[in-house]
Amino acid sequence: MRTHLVTGANSGLGLETVRALAGKNERVIMAVRDLGRGEAARAEILREHPRAVLELEQVDLANLDSVRALGAKQLGLDVLINNAGLGTAPLQRTAEGVYAQFGANHLGHFLLTALLLPRLEKGTDPRVVTVTSGFGRKGKMNLDNLDASQGYSQGTAYMQSKLANTLFGAELDRRLRAKGSPVKSVLAHPGVAATPMQQKPTGWVGIASRAVSALFGRPAANGALPTLEAADGANVRSGEVYGPGKGRTDPARREETWSSMRDLEGARALWERSEQLTKMRFLPPSP
Numbered sequence: 001m002r003t004h005l006v007t008g009a010n011s012g013l014g015l016e017t018v019r020a021l022a023g024k025n026e027r028v029i030m031a032v033r034d035l036g037r038g039e040a041a042r043a044e045i046l047r048e049h050p051r052a053v054l055e056l057e058q059v060d061l062a063n064l065d066s067v068r069a070l071g072a073k074q075l076g077l078d079v080l081i082n083n084a085g086l087g088t089a090p091l092q093r094t095a096e097g098v099y100a101q102f103g104a105n106h107l108g109h110f111l112l113t114a115l116l117l118p119r120l121e122k123g124t125d126p127r128v129v130t131v132t133s134g135f136g137r138k139g140k141m142n143l144d145n146l147d148a149s150q151g152y153s154q155g156t157a158y159m160q161s162k163l164a165n166t167l168f169g170a171e172l173d174r175r176l177r178a179k180g181s182p183v184k185s186v187l188a189h190p191g192v193a194a195t196p197m198q199q200k201p202t203g204w205v206g207i208a209s210r211a212v213s214a215l216f217g218r219p220a221a222n223g224a225l226p227t228l229e230a231a232d233g234a235n236v237r238s239g240e241v242y243g244p245g246k247g248r249t250d251p252a253r254r255e256e257t258w259s260s261m262r263d264l265e266g267a268r269a270l271w272e273r274s275e276q277l278t279k280m281r282f283l284p285p286s287p
Contacts, residue, residue, distance in 0.1 A: 002103055002124055003077050004231060005029040005116070007109070008084025010041035013131065016224035017081060017231075019045050022052035024232075029075060031059045031084075060092045061108025062086070064278060071115025078123035079231050080110040080116055082130045082165070088154035096277045100145040101134070101157045106164035110274045113172065114282040120183050125183045127234030129230045130169035133164050134189055134243075137258060139163030142264055143273050160230060166260050166272060171267035173239035178286035184238035187231040187261070188252075189242035219249070228253040 004021055008031035021028050022045050032038030038056050046052060057073070060066040063085055087103040094103035108261035112127055116154040139159035144150070148157070166187060173185035225282050226242040229252040233242075243255045260266075268285060 001025060001027050002076075002079060002232075003029065004079040005031055005057075005075065005077055006081045006083055007059065007112070008033075010034070010038045012083075012170055013221055013224045013227065014083045015045075016221045017083060018050070018054070019221070020224060020228050020233075022046075022049040022054060025051065025053075026232075027055070029055045029057055031057045031079075033058070033060045033084075033229040034218060042206060046208040057081065057190065059108075059112070061112070062100055062104040064094075064096065064108065064111055066162055067108050067111045068115065071112055071155065075116070075119060076123075077116060077119045078126050079143055080113060080120060081227060081231055083227065085110075085131065085133075086158075086161075088158045090154070091148055092146065093154045094237045097279065099148045099152065099157050101147055101161040102164060105161035106168060107274060107277055109165070110168060111278040111280055114278070114280045115227075117181075117183065117282060123183075125184075127186055127231060127236070128169075129170060129186050129188055129227055129280055130172075132169065132187050132189050132241075134191065135191075136158045136164075136166045137260060138163030141167070141270060143269060146273075161279045163260060166258060167267040167270050168274075169241075170239065170261035170263075171271050172283070174264075174267075174286040175283035177238060178215050179283060184236065186236055186238065186265050187241040188226040188230040189241070189243050190226060222249050228229040228252070 002026055004026055006014050006017050009018050010032045018028050030038055035058050057070055059070040086101050090101040141163055169185050169187040176183050176185055195243050226244055230242045241255050242252050245251050245253055
């Protein structure tokens with residue numbers, strides 16, 4: 001039995017990821033922002049899989065003190081699934097002064113990965129799975145506007161945060177391999193999936209998101225398949241990216257490397273800024 005920690009585990013892709021892992025009798029640590037909702041999700045899955053080992057932990061990824069509190073716990077761990085995501089939303093800033101999507105989607109996961117890495121390195125076939133989005137391919141990283149002082153667009157902020165996920169997952173792979181670490185860094189994305197996140201956005205982005213989800217969205221359970229393959233697939237290699245099959249219910253498949261995954265300069269710049277903002281240095285750059 002391996003242990004998986006899943007962020008954003010109480011709804012959408014995270015909930016379906018936990019449900020599938022519970023069906024395989026894996027131990028799952030459900031990391032959630034709202035413990036009440038987390039307990040309701042845990043109870044729902046236990047009704048389906050009464051023998052599942054599901055534990056609940058609280059974390060607010062937009063609050064780095066909350067991330068540090070979770071990272072300080074002595075959790076036995078084999079797989080970290082950086083799944084939680086904040087979609088398009090009106091401008092909010094974290095305590096570090098960055099807009100909320102960047103803080104929650106990238107910065108919190110960057111710090112959590114750094115804190116849990118020593119435990120992962122002792123795990124069985126250890127992996128870090130970072131869930132990104134095809135929207136990340138459309139993003140442009142502007143490290144000079146992480147505080148939104150030069151203007152703010154909900155859609156742009158979301159796409160930039162998902163680009164950050166992609167750059168981080170790829171750079172993490174390079175640094176882990178340079179160190180000789182046994183941990184694999186793998187990216188996954190759901191394609192267009194019908195999840196609660198698709199129903200929340202406002203403005204033109206929200207209208208487009210809901211329309212595309214209604215017309216083309218695959219069930220959330222199917223959208224979670226790339227994450228599950230990246231986390232538990234037998235032939236997965238570090239540095240790969242997994243996405244959905246062509247049909248709404250097709251199995252996940254390995255994709256060709258995205259161009260953003262080869263952006264060495266951009267990835268290093270993001271990593272250095274992330275270290276500054278989290279006050280956490282880990283893994284020296286690869287040669």
